[in-house]
Amino acid sequence: MIDYEASGGGVEESKKLKLYSYWRSSCSCRVRIALNLKGLDYEYKAVNLVKGEQFSPEYLKLNPIGYVPVLVDGDIVVADSFAILMASIACSSSLYLEEKYPQHPLLPQDLQKRAINYQAANIVSSSIQPFQNLAVLKYIGEKVGPDERLPWVKYCIGNGFAALEKLLKGYAGKYATGDEADLFLAPQINVAIKMFKLDMVVPSSLFPPGKK
Structure with missing residues (x-):
């Protein structure tokens, strides 16, 4: 079951990245790889797609289409792996993780x-x-x-x-x-x-x- 409640921890814990993910999802796996390559600590929030947890009202508030993954970074919610890794901002190509966390680049310089x-x-x-x-x-x-x-x-x-x-x-x-x-x-x-x-x-x- 997905836990949507605030953890009640300190400030640092509340700022921790949260990844809503399903273990067998290739889309979620992309983001897990990226987070680990960048050395980013995150809280794993399991979403059981087989049980239909992605269609709960709480989850649909995070992603209206009910897909995984969803990345929560403070007040920012980014749904869909392509949006997380290769978001389009102001009509220019940008990478959310790359712009926010530039360590260990995800793309070649060439x-x-x-x-x-x-x-x-x-x-x-x-x-x-x-x-x-x-x-x-x-x-x-x-x-x-x-x-x-x-x-x-x-x-x-x-x-x-x-x-x-x-x-x-x-x-x-x-x-x-x-x-x-x-x-x-x-x-x-x-x-x-x-x-x-x-x-x-x-x-x-x-x-x-x-x-x-």
Whole structure:
């Protein structure tokens, strides 16, 4: 159960970041990785999506659409992982965590690599993750039947990963886009393999020599 009550602690405790999260959510995982990379202490607020806790009146006050994660930073409430990590403020690209907590940057300094990171994050958030959403899975199951749901989802997710492979094949290094670890890709691959049994073996033809 989610605890929305004030902790009653001291000033420092009240200023502590709070992350409303679900353990199996790839979107929540992105933010947990970012917070840990930046060395930020935060309070974990578990939201059980299977039990429907995200639709409680209290939680909907934090995020009207009822998704996780939600980050509470003092009086500031930021919902959705993309908004937390890559918020758009005054029509200019900005990162909430990056602007507020600049230690251990989340993006490379190189502008081209940074642009590739943005593109990859957009593919994940728009063309892969939505098909793994519980509400979407339920709706698909109702429309095509439970036996067809998994193949349909795997097909859509696979198309998204195929697009990612084509985008990233010229930028591979220690990690997907160079030598800086990414936040969006690892959680999505984990869910694709563990929940949907997606074959993540990539044909060698997609990679240039020495870039596998």
